[in-house]
Amino acid sequence: MVTLEPLRAEHADALLAFERENRAYFARTVPDRGDAFFTTTGFAARLQALLDEQHARVCRFHVVLGEDGELIGRVNLMDLVDGSAELGYRVGEQAAGRGVATAAVAQVCRLAATDYGLTSLTAVTTLDNPASMRVLTRSGFTQVEDTTVDGRPGLRYVRRNLAFTPPAPPVIAG
Template identity: 65%
Template sequence: MIRLERLRPDHADALLSFERANRAYFARTIPDRGDAYFADFPARHAALLAEQEAGICHFHVILDAEGTLAGRINLLDADAGTAELGYRVGERFTGRGVAKAAVRQVCRLATDAYGLSTLTARTTLDNAASMAVLAGTGFTTVGETVVGGRPGLRYARRLT
């Protein structure tokens, strides 16, 4: 069982620890955030909160049943009823349905709380787990793309 919480200032320390602990794991299938992300994390976190306050993006942490930060899931560039879905789940939480459960929950939030009607997503071709999550939660492949210099696929899901 997981729950989503909208990103808050008090999530900063847990989020930074999560990103540091999983950096090498994430870099295997998605572009690395780079050293500046970690060095400037407080400013980056504040900027995300400002974007969220402005309604541009909707950021969430994924918590397990014990309240441990298991991942993050975001709706980026919300405009005209559409946003781009992005998520990452920590290595020790993979293979347990966390990503699928989080995507299902954020799809409900996208419709009910944020008034969105369509979500898009992208993933690299070497990220089979992410492709399976997207396919298993109602997203369909709509084309090819490049993600951080790597070949990938674009997905979309109509919510209403």
């Protein structure tokens, strides 16, 4: 079982530790955030900017917590405009392959429809990230076009019917 919580300032230490611990793992499939992001000062500034965007209701950021309350991922809705937003997510290496991303995406899709008033979501992933493609497909997203992500070939997905929630596979305990 995973839990989503809206991103708060109190998550700062756990979130920075999570990002540092998984930096190399994430860099295999998504653009690296750069050295400045991982410094205490750089991270604090970025976190405050995210919280400001969330307060302005431009974006909705969430942390993913495991059964023991440990921060194991993030799932975000960016650029909320006209009932739509872009979905982004990442799950730490220790939690990968256990259905955590699929469960978190299912939860954020429900929140998007019920709490945030959204009707559609888009997402992109690189072609070398088949796990992300599976998460999106299992979560009711449809591939709509080829794209590039930081210069790498990728795919764009869309989910238009947020009211329908496809059944998610169970999270595997680990």
